[in-house]
Amino acid sequence: MKPHKIFLTFLSILALIALIAFFLPSGGVVIPPGIHINFPSLKSLVNYEEVQYKDISSIVENNRPVDTIAPVIGDTLGRNAASDTTPGKEDSAAATRQDTIADAIQRKQRPRVKKNRQKNLQYPRNDPSVLYPFFRSLEQLPGQDKLIRILHYGDSQIEGDRISSYLRNQLQKEFGGAGIGLFPVVLPNNTNIALRHSLTRHWSRFTPHELDEANFRHERFGVLMSFSRFSPYYSYYQDEVYEAGIRIADSPISFDLNSQFTRCRIFFGYNEKPFIVKMNYEDQTKDADMMPATNSLKEISWNVPPGLDELTVTFQGNHSPDIYGMALDGKRGIALDNIPLRGSSGTGFTQYDTAFLKTMMNHLKIKLIMLHFGINLVPLVREDYTFYENRFYRQLKMLKSVNEDVSIIVMGVSDMSRKEGGNYRSWPNIEKIRDAQKSAAFRAGCAFWDTFEAMGGKNSMPGWVFSNPPLARKDFTHFTYKGSVVIAKMFYKALMKGYRDYQQQAPTGSAKAYLPDTTGTGQPDSLKHAPAQHQGLTDSIR
Numbered sequence: 001m002k003p004h005k006i007f008l009t010f011l012s013i014l015a016l017i018a019l020i021a022f023f024l025p026s027g028g029v030v031i032p033p034g035i036h037i038n039f040p041s042l043k044s045l046v047n048y049e050e051v052q053y054k055d056i057s058s059i060v061e062n063n064r065p066v067d068t069i070a071p072v073i074g075d076t077l078g079r080n081a082a083s084d085t086t087p088g089k090e091d092s093a094a095a096t097r098q099d100t101i102a103d104a105i106q107r108k109q110r111p112r113v114k115k116n117r118q119k120n121l122q123y124p125r126n127d128p129s130v131l132y133p134f135f136r137s138l139e140q141l142p143g144q145d146k147l148i149r150i151l152h153y154g155d156s157q158i159e160g161d162r163i164s165s166y167l168r169n170q171l172q173k174e175f176g177g178a179g180i181g182l183f184p185v186v187l188p189n190n191t192n193i194a195l196r197h198s199l200t201r202h203w204s205r206f207t208p209h210e211l212d213e214a215n216f217r218h219e220r221f222g223v224l225m226s227f228s229r230f231s232p233y234y235s236y237y238q239d240e241v242y243e244a245g246i247r248i249a250d251s252p253i254s255f256d257l258n259s260q261f262t263r264c265r266i267f268f269g270y271n272e273k274p275f276i277v278k279m280n281y282e283d284q285t286k287d288a289d290m291m292p293a294t295n296s297l298k299e300i301s302w303n304v305p306p307g308l309d310e311l312t313v314t315f316q317g318n319h320s321p322d323i324y325g326m327a328l329d330g331k332r333g334i335a336l337d338n339i340p341l342r343g344s345s346g347t348g349f350t351q352y353d354t355a356f357l358k359t360m361m362n363h364l365k366i367k368l369i370m371l372h373f374g375i376n377l378v379p380l381v382r383e384d385y386t387f388y389e390n391r392f393y394r395q396l397k398m399l400k401s402v403n404e405d406v407s408i409i410v411m412g413v414s415d416m417s418r419k420e421g422g423n424y425r426s427w428p429n430i431e432k433i434r435d436a437q438k439s440a441a442f443r444a445g446c447a448f449w450d451t452f453e454a455m456g457g458k459n460s461m462p463g464w465v466f467s468n469p470p471l472a473r474k475d476f477t478h479f480t481y482k483g484s485v486v487i488a489k490m491f492y493k494a495l496m497k498g499y500r501d502y503q504q505q506a507p508t509g510s511a512k513a514y515l516p517d518t519t520g521t522g523q524p525d526s527l528k529h530a531p532a533q534h535q536g537l538t539d540s541i542r
Contacts, residue, residue, distance in 0.1 A: 053424075054456035060471070063493075065485035087374070088330040119454040121409065121498045124442035128498060128505075134368045134407035141175050147329060148175075149182075149364050151223065151335040154372035155344050157414060157477075161194045162484035163372070163491075164338035170492050177333025178306065179261030180189035180254070181363070182325045185228035185246050185422040188340065194258050194479070195328075196249040196310075199524050202230045202242050206322075208352055219352040222297075222360045224339055231320040241318050249310035250485070259307055261328040266300040266313065267360065268321040275317030281308050297324070297359055324360065346373030347391040350398050355512040362403045366408060369399055369406060371453070374413025374437060375477055378427050385429070389436035396444035408446040411491065412437050414462045415452050417461040417476035424476055431458075447498075454490050 123130055137148050150171075152164045161180075170176060180194040186205035187197055201411040206214065207226045216233050230244035250259045264279070272293055279287040279302045287302060298321075304311065313326070329335045341348070349357065377388060396408060412434045434452050441448040455464060464472035464483055471483030479487060 053462040053466075054458070054460040056456045056460060056467065056471075059456060059490075060467060060486060061453075062252045063486045063489040065313070065482040065489075069084055090198045105161070116135055118497065119450055119494060121494050122438070122448045122450065124445060125298070128358070128447075128501065130445050131409070131498060132502060133405045135499050138175060138499060139503065141333065145332050146175070147332055147365070148334055148367045150334065150368040150370065151339060151361075151366055152336060152370045152491070153339045153341065153346070154370075154411075155346075155374075155376055156340060156342045156371055157479065158338060158484075159189065159340040159342060160481075161338045162479060162481055163488045164336060165194060165255065166340075166485050166488035167492055168334070168336035169257060170488075171334040171336060172257050172330075174496075175334050176330070177335060178329040179260075179263075179335065180269075180329035180336045181329065181337035182224065182327040182339075183337070184224050184325055185323050186225050186226075188226070188342065192249060194254045194338075196251050198247045198249075200245045200373060202244040203246075204229050204233075206233070208348065214372040218270075220322065220356040221268070221352050222357060223337075223364065225348070225352075227322040227343055228323050229320040229322060230315050231318065240317060241316065242320065243314065243316045244320075245312050245314040247310060247312045248326075262304060262306050262331055263327075263329050264302045264304055264311065264313070265327045265329070267297065267324040267327070267363075268300070269294055269297045269318075269324070271321035273317060273319040275315055275319070275321065278314040278316075279304075279311065280314065291321075294321075294497050297356070297363060300361070309397070310387040344373060345377045345388070345392075346371055347388070347395055349395045354398055358402050363407075366402065366406055369408045370411060371396075371408065372411035374433050375416055376431060377433055378413070378416050381427070381429050382432075384431050385436040388433065389440045392437060393440040393443050396440060396446055400444055401444070408441070408444070409495075410437055410441040410446055410448050410452045412448065413463075414459070414479075414487075414516045415455050417459070417465075424459075424465075426458045426461065430525050449491055449494055451487065451491075454487065 006126070013498070121128075121131070134148075140146070141148065151449050152158060152167070156161070158164055160199070168181065182196075184205065186199065188205070205214075205226055205228050206221075208221060211219070214233070221227060231242040266277070268291075274289055274290050274292050276288065277300060278285050281304065286304075289300070291298070291300065300363050301503060327335070327337075377385075399408060400406060413430060415430060416427050416428055419425075430452060434450065438448045438450070455461070461476050464470075464479070465474060465476055467483075469482055470480050471486055
């Protein structure tokens with residue numbers, strides 16, 4: 001090809017790029033079924049503007065993940081742990097610029113690291129009594145054969161026991177306790193650093209996601225928002241006998257206290273026929289029992305010696321019960337359960353059998369619920385998130401109604417970045433979602449912790465991604481394990497400060513009831529019949 005033709009072709013390509021950049025909306029376009037097409041604006045192509053990423057050196061220096069198992073395991077989720085949000089697909093251009101950006105961030109770090117300001121818990125009307133029931137339970141723990149249970153709900157940000165594992169270990173060291181808590185027989189996405197887990201055949205896991213295609217019609221999903229079975233869920237019962245087992249072994253990359261549990265419990269119910277269950281460890285069958293048919297929630301419990309290398313629970317029968325979870329705990333102290341709900345924005349709890357959920361929560365004697373959601377809502381860019389605030393408020397209101405001793409802490413949405421004009425910028429709606437969560441928490445009488453600001457605020461995620469070692473994954477959404485430890489350390493400090501303040505300020509035995517303000521921002525109960533446009537947020541719990 002002649003030189004002038006090459007030049008004309010090149011100019012034509014540039015003109016085409018300029019036309020696309022001029023006519024394509026700045027926010028991109030979405031093509032069904034959810035394909036997002038974005039392109040740099042003409043201004044960004046002509047005038048390159050480098051975003052000033054937040055310096056997070058003081059955050060890392062004051063919350064270093066060095067006293068944990070992180071150096072052993074690195075990023076436990078690996079690269080095959082797909083993001084459950086639409087953004088975050090790193091392109092080749094970003095890959096070539098990472099080292100340059102990382103170097104620039106390192107150069108901008110202060111020569112002397114300043115102590116970062118502690119991000120404390122926030123309370124409605126600055127009234128910390130919303131957590132007094134939980135703090136009082138902590139205060140009464142020493143010398144008692146009492147177990148305090150904490151539920152840690154979240155989206156894929158906590159998957160694999162991230163954040164939960166560090167919090168559990170610190171709380172158990174401070175207040176006693178052992179074990180990894182409650183988990184489903186069939187693990188979601190087969191990720192949990194706290195245990196080695198294997199199943200025989202026949203097992204199935206059911207979540208609300210399968211309701212439309214399921215051949216059962218009940219909505220009893222319990223605390224874990226799922227249940228498992230070892231026989232098919234038919235409306236009639238065959239003569240075939242099914243046998244299935246779950247083997248739990250000590251994980252070499254978990255905290256030592258995880259293997260020091262002294263009690264194993266199975267929560268089940270609604271089996272139309274009896275089944276046999278066996279407990280095996282140390283190469284022996286230690287117990288075997290026939291469990292009768294039941295139409296309610298039941299529990300099987302075994303006392304086991306601490307420090308077991310492995311144990312196996314075997315089931316046999318021609319009709320499986322719905323198995324709502326397995327718990328490995330101590331008999332006293334703290335139990336903390338990691339409950340990741342991939343794809344959820346935290347608004348699905350009231351959609352299913354809340355009476356059964358409350359029954360199981362009361363059976364487990366829940367004292368604190370932590371909710372960490374938000375990243376799945378970020379791609380739904382809106383000017384106003386009142387619809388989300390109201391729906392999230394309904395969830396908090398229902399969870400608070402379990403009993404008067406349940407306290408709730410909402411951990412706000414974390415920072416997320418998308419690429420704009422060659423730079424990574426925070427999504428423009430992060431703070432709006434954070435504010436909606438905070439408002440819902442305060443209306444419901446719950447505490448709030450600002451994850452976004454704790455990370456460093458706007459445009460802080462690149463600092464986490466390009467940190468050495470990386471504290472967030474290259475989808476600019478999810479923390480690595482080490483990053484989750486940094487977040488967990490900051491949250492733990494805030495929680496313990498709240499507890500120490502309670503010890504100094506609250507009269508002995510006091511835990512006044514906080515009355516949430518339900519008169520200020522709407523009528524939540526009316527949302528049961530809200531118009532369709534306000535129901536545009538769907539949880540996909542898998």
